[in-house]
Each structure stands twice: as C-alpha cells, then as structure tokens.
Amino acid sequence: GQNIDQPTxxxxxxxxxxxxxCTYQTSGFNGLFWYQQHAGEAPTFLSYNVLDxxxxxxxxxSFLSRSKGYSYLLLxxxxxxxxxxxxxxxxxxxxxxxIPTFGRGTSLIVHP
Amino acid sequence: xxEVTQTPKHLVMGMTNKKSLKCEQHMGHRAMYWYKxxxxxxxxxxxxxxxxxxxxxxxxxxxxxxxxxxxxxxxxHLHALQPEDSALYLCASSQPGLAxxxxxxxxxxxxxxxx
Numbered sequence: 001g002q003n004i005d006q007p008t009x010x011x012x013x014x015x016x017x018x019x020x021x022c023t024y025q026t027s028g029f030n031g032l033f034w035y036q037q038h039a040g041e042a043p044t045f046l047s048y049n050v051l052d053x054x055x056x057x058x059x060x061x062s063f064l065s066r067s068k069g070y071s072y073l074l075l076x077x078x079x080x081x082x083x084x085x086x087x088x089x090x091x092x093x094x095x096x097x098x099i100p101t102f103g104r105g106t107s108l109i110v111h112p
Numbered sequence: 113x114x115e116v117t118q119t120p121k122h123l124v125m126g127m128t129n130k131k132s133l134k135c136e137q138h139m140g141h142r143a144m145y146w147y148k149x150x151x152x153x154x155x156x157x158x159x160x161x162x163x164x165x166x167x168x169x170x171x172x173x174x175x176x177x178x179x180x181x182x183x184x185x186x187x188x189h190l191h192a193l194q195p196e197d198s199a200l201y202l203c204a205s206s207q208p209g210l211a212x213x214x215x216x217x218x219x220x221x222x223x224x225x226x227x
C-alpha cells in the first residue's frame with residue numbers, strides 16, 4: 001500500500017517563501033505530482049518529478065529525493081491567491097497500470 | 113481545448129433513485145478516471161479506464177457502475193446509494209501511463225447529495 005504524509009496546514013505572509021513537504025512510502029514508484037486545489041474547485045497540475053532533483057516553473061519549484069521518499073514544493077513571492085490546498089500525489093505501478101494516490105493535502109493560508 | 117466537462121454540477125438523489133454522472137474530454141486522452149472527494153480530504157481513486165477498458169477498480173461497491181462508451185466520454189451510474197456516498201465526484205483524464213509525466217486534467221466535479 002501507499003503511505004503519503006503532508007502537514008495539514010501552513011500559514012505564510014504575502015511576498016514570502018514557503019516550503020511544503022511530502023514524504024511517502026510506496027512500492028513501484030513512478031513519479032510524483034503536485035496539484036493545487038482551491039476550495040470547491042478541481043485540482044490543477046503544478047509540477048511533476050520522477051528523477052531526483054529540482055524542477056523549476058516560475059514561482060513554483062518541486063524537489064524529489066527517491067532514496068529518502070521525500071519531495072517538497074517551494075512557492076516564492078507568495079500572493080494572496082496562493083491560499084489553497086496543495087496535494088502531493090504519488091504514482092505507483094502495479095500489473096502494468098499506473099495508480100495515483102493523493103496525500104491528504106496541505107492547506108496554505110497566505111495573509112497580508 | 114484543455115477542458116474536462118462534467119454534468120450535472122449538483123445532484124440530489126434519494127436512496128432508491130437511479131442517476132448518472134457524465135464526463136467528457138476532447139484532448140485525445142486515452143485514460144479517464146473517477147475520484148470521490150469528501151470535504152477536507154484528498155481525492156480517492158475509484159476507477160481507471162485505459163483505452164476504453166476498465167483497468168482499475170479500487171474495490172468500489174457495486175452501487176457505483178462506470179461506463180466508457182467511447183474515448184471521449186465517461187459515465188458513472190448510481191443506484192441505491194447511501195447518505196455516506198454524498199461527496200464531490202471528480203472526473204479526470206490523461207494520456208495513459210502517468211509515469212511519463214502526463215498529468216491529469218480534472219473536471220469541476222459533481223457535488224452529490226444522497227438523502
């Protein structure tokens with residue numbers, strides 16, 4: 001089975017930098033996605049990591065260490081609109097199928 | 113077009129009703145997914161269709177019956193649901209093989225209430 005752990009809630013100040021961590025234990029690891037979900041809306045894709053290292057995409061960066069079962073999402077120059085839930089999703093392979101499992105999500109509150 | 117559409121947006125049904133949720137995408141994706149999401153919880157995978165064939169059923173009760181009539185459409189037929197089935201039902205699509213970095217595109221969801 002999969003075990004994915006993220007902090008439940010984080011707060012940060014507008015303009016600051018915040019790092020949201022995700023640890024996982026899984027068999028057949030095949031990549032990790034980060035999604036953003038505003039309340040009452042569908043998740044939207046932010047980033048994907050399958051190899052160790054940092055992927056940068058504008059204000060958002062994501063890091064993966066497969067040996068440690070660890071990823072983080074880094075958000076820079078925080079804006080009020082970044083207040084949302086951030087979901088870490090681990091992809092595992094089983095019998096030729098790819099199964100996404102989501103973490104519980106981290107609720108980020110950005111205040112002025 | 114990078115949109116996944118779902119209908120209806122809201123649905124209220126009794127425990128003896130039969131209803132269907134619909135999902136459509138025109139991105140040429142050959143994998144489609146149904147998720148169930150309760151408030152303040154992550155999406156839980158229910159079913160995966162790959163090339164119009166059911167490839168994953170995450171031990172979902174038989175009162176939920178998926179159908180994939182063609183590569184653009186995905187239905188979820190509901191019958192004899194329980195109040196605890198009330199949730200947001202999300203549809204998503206992607207290219208098959210998420211390991212290739214093919215992210216899922218999510219629809220806006222159907223908010224289901226079972227009375």
